[in-house]
Amino acid sequence: MTDFIIKALIAGLCIAFVAGPLGSFVVWRRMSYFGDTLAHSSLLGIAIGILMDINLQIAVIASSVFFAGLLIVLERNKTLSTDTLLGILAHGTLAFGMLILSLSNTVQINLMGYLFGDLLTIGTQDLWWIGACSALVAALLLKYWNGLLAVTVHEELAKVEGVPVGKLHALMVLMVALLIAVSMKIIGVLLITSLLIIPPAAARKLAQTPEQMALGASLVGGLSVCGGLLLSYFWDTPAGPSIVVTACCFFVLSYLVPALFTNKN
Amino acid sequence: MDNSCLIKAENISIQFGDRQVLQNVSLTVKQGQVLTLIGPNGAGKTTLVRIILGLLKPQSGHLEKPKNLRIGYMPQKLHVEATMPITVRRFLELARHKSSAPISEILEEVQITHLMNHQLRSISGGEMQRVLLARALSQQPQLLVLDEPAQGVDVSGQAELYQLINDIRARHNCGVLMISHDLHLVMAKTDEVVCLNHHICCHGRPEQVSVDPSYLALFGKKEAKNLAVYTHNHNHHHDLTGEVVEHKHD
Numbered sequence: 001m002t003d004f005i006i007k008a009l010i011a012g013l014c015i016a017f018v019a020g021p022l023g024s025f026v027v028w029r030r031m032s033y034f035g036d037t038l039a040h041s042s043l044l045g046i047a048i049g050i051l052m053d054i055n056l057q058i059a060v061i062a063s064s065v066f067f068a069g070l071l072i073v074l075e076r077n078k079t080l081s082t083d084t085l086l087g088i089l090a091h092g093t094l095a096f097g098m099l100i101l102s103l104s105n106t107v108q109i110n111l112m113g114y115l116f117g118d119l120l121t122i123g124t125q126d127l128w129w130i131g132a133c134s135a136l137v138a139a140l141l142l143k144y145w146n147g148l149l150a151v152t153v154h155e156e157l158a159k160v161e162g163v164p165v166g167k168l169h170a171l172m173v174l175m176v177a178l179l180i181a182v183s184m185k186i187i188g189v190l191l192i193t194s195l196l197i198i199p200p201a202a203a204r205k206l207a208q209t210p211e212q213m214a215l216g217a218s219l220v221g222g223l224s225v226c227g228g229l230l231l232s233y234f235w236d237t238p239a240g241p242s243i244v245v246t247a248c249c250f251f252v253l254s255y256l257v258p259a260l261f262t263n264k265n
Numbered sequence: 266m267d268n269s270c271l272i273k274a275e276n277i278s279i280q281f282g283d284r285q286v287l288q289n290v291s292l293t294v295k296q297g298q299v300l301t302l303i304g305p306n307g308a309g310k311t312t313l314v315r316i317i318l319g320l321l322k323p324q325s326g327h328l329e330k331p332k333n334l335r336i337g338y339m340p341q342k343l344h345v346e347a348t349m350p351i352t353v354r355r356f357l358e359l360a361r362h363k364s365s366a367p368i369s370e371i372l373e374e375v376q377i378t379h380l381m382n383h384q385l386r387s388i389s390g391g392e393m394q395r396v397l398l399a400r401a402l403s404q405q406p407q408l409l410v411l412d413e414p415a416q417g418v419d420v421s422g423q424a425e426l427y428q429l430i431n432d433i434r435a436r437h438n439c440g441v442l443m444i445s446h447d448l449h450l451v452m453a454k455t456d457e458v459v460c461l462n463h464h465i466c467c468h469g470r471p472e473q474v475s476v477d478p479s480y481l482a483l484f485g486k487k488e489a490k491n492l493a494v495y496t497h498n499h500n501h502h503h504d505l506t507g508e509v510v511e512h513k514h515d
Contacts, residue, residue, distance in 0.1 A: 027348045150359040153343075153351065160318050160338040161360050161404060200348075207350040208384070 005233050007127050008119035008186060012225035012243070014134040015183040016195065020203075020218030021141050022175055023196035024210065028152050031176065033083070034071070035193035037090040039180050041067040043097035043189050046114055051104055057129050061181040067093065068177035072170055094189075117188035117240030119232060126185055133182040137175045144168060149210055188240035195221060198247040202254040220250045269296040271334060271408045271440045272317055277326035279312060286312050287323070288464045294408065299434060299441040301451050304461035310444045311341070313461065314412055317442065337406030337439075339397045341413050345386050353388070353396055354381045357403055365403045375399045375429060390417035394426060402433065409433070411443040415450070427451055 026035055042060045049059025067089065074085055101111065113121055141148070150158040151168050159165045180192050187195055203216030228243030272294040279287045286309045294300050302310045315321040317328065318338060345351065357368050365371075372378045375395045380388055388396065394414060401409055414430060415423040427447070431454045434441050445451045452458070459468040 028346050030346075146359060153345070153349065153356065153359060154340065156315075156318075156320055157338060157340055157343075157360075157400070159320060160336055160410075204348055204350065208352065209355050210349065210351055213350055 004120060004122065005229060007124070008122045008239065009226070009229055011122050011127055011130045011186055012119075012229060013222050014130050015179065015186065016199070016221030016225045017218045018134045018137045018141070018179060019183075019195050020199055020216070020221050021145075021214035022137060022179060023221075024200040024203075024214045024217055025148060025152060025172060026176060026193075026196045027200045027204075028210075029172070031172075032193055032197050033086050033090070034173070035176055035180060035196055037071070037086045037093075038064055038067055038177050039184070039189050039192040040090045041093035041097075042181055042184050043114060044093040044100070045097075045181075047097040047100035047104075051100060057126065057182070060184060061133075061178065064177040064181040065174060068173045072173055112238075113188070114184065115188050115190050116238045117184075117186050117191065117243075119186060119229065119239040121185055130182045130186075133178050137179055140171065140175060144171065148172060186239060187243060188238075191240040191244050194244045194247065195224075198244070198251050199224065202247070202251040205254045205258060220247065220254075224250060270294075271296060271330060272442065273329040274313075274317060275327045275329075277313065277316055277323045277328065279309075279316065279321070279323050285463060287316075289326070290461065290465055291326075292459055292465070292468070294440045294442050296407070296440050297434070297438045298456045299431075299443065299454060300457045300459060301455040302442070302444045302459050302461055303446070303448060304466075308462045310461055311412060314410060314442070314444060318410060331407075335404050335407045337401030337404040337409045339394075339401045339409070339411045339414055341416060343385075343393060343397060347386070349386075351385050352382050353377070353385055356385050356396065357400055360400050360403050362404075365405065368403075371399045371402050374402060374433070391419065391422040391426070394418055395429075398426075398429070398433075402437075406437070406439050408440045408442065411441065411445075413444050413446065415445070415447055423447055423450055427454065430454075 026032055042064050045060040045063025046056060048063065049056045052059075071085070071089065074080075075082055080088075098111075110118060110121070112118070147158070147163050147168050148171075150161070150163050151165050155165055176196070179196075183192055183195070199219075199221035200213060200217040202220045203213045207213035207216055224243050224247035227246035227249075228239065231237055231242040231246065232239045270293055272292070274293070275291045277287055277290045278285070290309075290313060292300065302313065304310050312321065316323050318336065353372075354368055357371065361368075369378060369381070372381055375398050377392060377395045377399070380392055380396070385393075385396070394417070398411075398414070401411075409430075411430065415426050418426055427450045430441065430443075433439075434454075443451070457468060457470065460466040
């Protein structure tokens with residue numbers, strides 16, 4: 001196998017491993033639209049990065065974190081419903097990003113690559129970024145696991161029991177922002193949240209505890225990355241959609257297989 | 266503030282938009298004391314409890330509680346997301362401190378040991394209330410705050426639940442602040458009743474009056490002793506907007 005596919009595989013597995021537990025929180029807390037918004041806004045980050053000629057990875061992380069912070073502040077003020085707010089930001093930033101990209105004729109960029117992911121573009125430097133950020137998010141999740149879970153199950157109960165609810169919510173949003181920013185290159189802006197949502201949904205059926213669901217999601221995510229990249233390598237399909245299609249197959253199987261067994265009995 | 270005083274709220278007021286929800290509400294809860302908040306829907310009972318818990322800031326007034334007061338809070342209800350797989354045991358573990366009693370012990374106290382490994386979503390309303398009570402107990406509370414603890418529990422289960430709360434109060438010698446609509450069940454075990462309708466209409470010791478034969482039949486003798494009717498003599502009533510109207514003497 002060639003070098004680039006191994007790099008893509010390592011990067012994809014790092015992301016899938018962290019996306020399992022983080023995505024479980026996104027599912028439990030109904031934050032999927034939130035993830036979409038952050039993903040879409042990262043295209044604006046790319047556009048600004050190109051315009052100002054700075055490191056694209058840093059530009060994407062900066063814009064993702066900026067919009068995450070903006071969302072936290074706007075959410076607290078409650079002037080508009082969160083749903084509307086997310087809709088405006090998601091599509092506003094995506095459109096704005098596309099507009100800037102189309103106006104800047106200086107660089108020819110691979111727009112499809114950013115929208116749907118392109119594993120050919122994963123370089124050694126990207127691998128370092130992905131590895132470091134995944135490790136950071138994994139460490140934070142491990143450290144604050146119990147608190148994050150308590151806040152997710154019942155926020156007010158957790159607050160009365162002395163859990164720093166506001167800080168943990170902000171941490172959660174920032175972790176999602178960071179993971180989305182680094183995994184954009186491999187999965188693409190438009191499909192990134194599916195790696196956060198589909199594996200936990202597939203693992204839900206068989207899990208008895210939150211931890212089982214989180215680790216099951218990591219496993220499903222990892223298998224989806226392997227399957228998707230193989231598909232992409234042998235049939236030359238785009239990386240992001242291939243991974244997502246594989247994950248969807250796992251999701252359908254997780255519902256069909258137990259149903260078949262119960263019918264037989 | 267004397268030592269046995271757990272909560273001292275003075276002249277608490279809060280307004281949501283144009284609506285005055287609480288107006289100069291004062292109350293104290295002492296160690297070992299049961300205070301029951303009663304009042305019509307929308308009277309501000311839950312708002313007052315949320316202020317006392319520190320979940321909401323009053324616009325004016327003063328709230329005093331001892332430093333590091335351990336509060337066990339039982340929310341009105343718990344909605345568990347369908348996507349969240351969690352057992353009763355894991356749910357209780359979320360709130361554990363180093364000094365908490367073992368989970369099996371707490372479950373025994375609320376008599377639901379058999380539910381330990383059940384999914385939280387699969388248990389009944391009455392069982393859920395006990396799980397929430399267990400979670401409150403895991404804080405080794407000096408003060409228990411219960412928001413309609415018997416909500417969604419069938420009639421005979423309600424009496425059992427209030428009996429349990431009374432036993433817990435006696436065993437742990439904690440203060441209890443409770444919102445309840447089940448006057449006939451809680452009054453005999455309540456030290457102080459506060460009737461709230463945006464302001465405090467009246468407060469004091471409940472009167473133990475009579476025992477209704479139909480309740481006697483329903484609950485049996487032990488619970489029947491706890492039953493009493495609280496008569497409260499209003500010196501005013503409320504008009505449709507909730508404004509106080511003094512009684513006319515003619």
